[in-house]
Amino acid sequence: MLKFSASSFALALFLTFALPLSGQNERMLIDKVVATVGGEVVLLSEVQEQVAYARQQNSKISADYPCLVLQNLIVQRLLVHQAKIDSVLVKDDEVENQLDARIERLRSYFNQDDKAIEEYYGQTVAQIKDQMRNDMRNQLLAERMQQEITKKITITPLEVQAFFQQIPPDSLPFFNAEVEIRELVYKPPVNAEERAKARARAEDLRKRIVDKGESFADLAKKYSDDPGSAAQGGDLGWQKRGTFVPEFEAAVYKLEPGQVSPIVETEFGFHVIQLIERRGNLVHARHILIKPEITDEDLAKAAAKLDSVRTFILEGKLTFSDAVKLYGDKNAPSHNNDGRVANPRSGNTFFEVGDLDTNVFFAIDELEVGGISKPTPFRMPDGSRYYRLILLESRSKPHRADLRQDYNKIQAAALEQKKSDYLEEWMVARLRKTHLAIDPLFLNCPNLQEILAQTQRF
Template sequence: MKNIIRFIPIFLLPLGLFAQNDRAVIDRVVATVGGEIILLSEVQEQYGFVKKDKPDLPEEYQCVVLQILIVQKLLVNQAKLVSVEVKDEEVEAQIDARIERLRAYFNQDDKAIEEFYGQSVDQMKMQLNSDMRSQLLAERMQGKVTEKATITPLEVQRFFSNIPKDSLPYFNAEVEIREIVYKPKVNAEERAKARQRIDDLHKRISEKGEDFAELAKKFSDDAGSGAQGGDLGFQKRGTFVSEFEAMAYKLEPNQLSPVIETEFGFHIIQLLERRGNLIHCRHILIKPEITEADLDLAKAKLDTVRQLIRDGKLSFTDAVKKYGDKNQQSFNNDGRVANPRTGNSYFEVADLETSVFFAVDGLKEGDIAEPFRFKSQDGSDQFRIVQLVSRSKPHKADLKLDYGKIQVAALEQKKGEYIEKWVLEKLNTTYLSISDLFSTCPNLQEMIGISAARRQ
C-alpha cells in the first residue's frame, strides 16, 4: 500500500481514451472490486500510455498499474454506494472537450481521425461514455475523501525540512507572462465579397436544389466539418457561439437558415435532427479574407496599445479588457497565461511556444515585447504582445522562492495520506478478486490480504 499514493495522478487520467484498435490481446477480467471489473486490456493500455514517456519501464510495472486501477474502481464503487451524482451533461462536456483537442491536433480533419483510430468521432464518443463517467465518479469521490485536507505554513515548513538536502528537486528557469491577443479587423470590401459568396451558395441550395453536402465539401472554410459535408454531429446547448446556436435551435428538421454572421464569418445552417436538448446540424462557413493591409493595421494598432501601456497612460489589465480577444484563456485572467501542462502561471523556458520564447528572450521583468504575428488554433493570423512578469534562474528548491510549489506538494502528500487511510478502511468491507496472471505481484497480494483477512 505504500506505493499507491505517489501514483494517484496517473489513475485519474482517462483510461483507454483514443486508443487505436490494434489490440493483440484476448481480453479477460483480471480483477473485480465490489461490482466493478478491470480488463486485461485496460491494464495494458494504461501501461503502454506510461511507457511512451518511460521506454525503459519494466513489464513488472503492470502490477503497479493494476493496483492504481483497483483504487480507481474502489472509488467508483463507493461513489455509487453513496449516490455521488455525475450528470449526463457533465460527461458529454468532458468528452466533447477531449474530442475538440483531438480535432485540433488533426487540423479539424475528422476523416484523418477515423483513418488513424479506425472509428468515427461519433463512435469514439459512444465508446468513451462509460469510461468518462467512471473517471468523473472517481474524481468526485476522491474529492469527497480529501475535501477536509488543509495545510498550514508550519506543516509546509516541516514537509520541506524532511526532504534530504541531496534529494531537493532542481527547478529549471521559469517565467510568468501576460499577453494581449488582437484579432485583425476585416475590411468592408472583403466582408462584402464573402457575403456575396454565401448568398450565392444559399440560392444554389434553396432555389436550385443543389446538394448541401457537396457544396460544403467544395466551398466551406470550416475544413473539419467541410470534409464531412458540413456535418457537425449531435451537440448540446452551449457548444456553439451564441448567434449560431440561437438560429440552429429555431430551425425545424431539414429547414435551411437564412445567412447569419458570427465572429468566424458567414454561415448557412441546416438542422438535420433534434433529440431533446441535442441538435444535429450541418453548416457552410465562408470567412472574409484578411488582407496584408488588414494585418499591417492590426500590428500598428497593437503597437500603439503597447506604447500607451509603457507610457503609463493605460494599464495592462485595462488594455486586455479593451483590446484582447475574449476567446483566449488569458482574457479573463488579466492577460496572465496559464501553463496547460501544470495549470499554474509558470512556464519552463523550454515549454514556451517558439514565437513567445524569442519575444521574451532578453526582456527584463515588466518589459513588453513588440507585437508579433502568430497562427491561432483555427489557423487564422493574429497578433500578440507579451509582458514578462517574472523570471527565475535555475536553482535547487528553496522554501522562500518556491513556497507555492512546496505548499502544493505538501498538500498533495496529505491528501495522499487521506486516500491511503480511506482505501484501507474500504478494502475491509469490499469484495476484491485478482486473477492468477498477477499472482506474483507482492503489492497486490498485500491488498488481497487486507481485503480477505479482515472479512474472516
C-alpha cells in the same frame, strides 16, 4: 514540477485510455472476471487491452505491468462503486464530448481518413466510439468521485514549509530559467469590403445546399474555415445549451432536424447551420464557417492601434490590466486572467525559456521585468492573424528549489501529496467495508497482495 515518491497504494487514477487494438473487432470470445469491487467487475480482457496498448507504445514494459494495470482498474472500480452509492453523476453530454475529443485525436493520427481508421482497427469510427463509451463513463465517474473526496483538502503555509524541509537538500529539484508573461491579444477589425465578400460566399454555399441539393458535408469539407469541424463535414457533435455563442445558439435551437438556417453572423464570421438531431437541450448540428479575410492593410492598422495602446501604458495613462479589458480579444485564453498566459503542460504561469514559442522568446529577450514588447504578429490556433503586446511579468535564473522563490510550485506539490495521502487512507478504509475479490491468476502480484493485506487489517 516536483516529484516525490509515495507508497505503492497511492495510485495513478487516470488510466491510459486504450484505443481498440489493430484488427480487433470485439472483446475476447473467452473472457472472465479477474476482480470484483463491490458491485463492479474487472474483466481479463480489460487488463489485456491495457497491456497490449502499452506494449504498442513501448515494447520494454515491465513483467509486472499487468499487476499494475489491475491495481489501477481496482481503484477505478472502487471509485465508480462509491460514486453510484453517493449519487455522483456524469451527464451523457460530458461523456459524448470527451468521446468526440478522443475520436478527433484518433482522426488526426490518420489525417482525417475514416476509411484508413476502419482498415486499421477493423471497426468503423462509430463502432470504436460505442466500444469506448462505458470505459469513458467509468473514467469520468472515477475522476469526479476523486474530486469529491479531496475537494475540501487545503494546506497551510506551515504544512508547505514542513513538506519542503523534509526533502533532503541533495534531492531538491533543479529549475531551469523561467519567465512569466502577460499578453494583450488584439483582433484586427474586418473591413466592410471583406465582410461583404465573406457573406456573399456563405450565401452562395447555402443556395447550393438548399436550391441545388448539394451535400452539406461535402461543401463543408471543401470550403469551411473551421479547422475543428471541416474535415468531419462540419459536424459539431452533440452539444448542450450554452456551448455556442449567442447568435449561433439562437439560430440552431430554432431549426427542425434537416433544416438549414439563414446566414448567421457571429464574431467568428458567417455560418450556414444544419440541425441533424435534437434531444431536449442537446443538439447535434453541422455548420460551414466563412471568415472574412484580414488584409495586410487591416494588420497594419492593428499594429498601429496597439502601438498607441503600448504608449498609453508606458506613460502611465493606462494599466496593462485595463488595456486587456478594453482592447483584448475576449476569446483569447488569457483574457479572463488579466492577460496572464498559462503553461498548458504544468497548468501554472511559469514557462521554461527553452519552451517558449520562438516569436515570444525574441519579443521578450531584451526586456526588463515589467517591460512591454512592441506589437508582435502571431497566428491563433485556427490560423487567424492577430497582433499582441507581451509584458514580461517575472524572470528567474536556473536554481535549485527555494521555498521563498518557488512557493507556489512547492505549495501545489505539497497539496497534491496531502490529497494523495488522504485518498490512500480513504481507499484502505473503504475497501475494508467493500467486497473485494481477486482471481488466483493475479494473487502472486506483490502490489495486489499488499492491497489485500491492508484491507484485511483490523
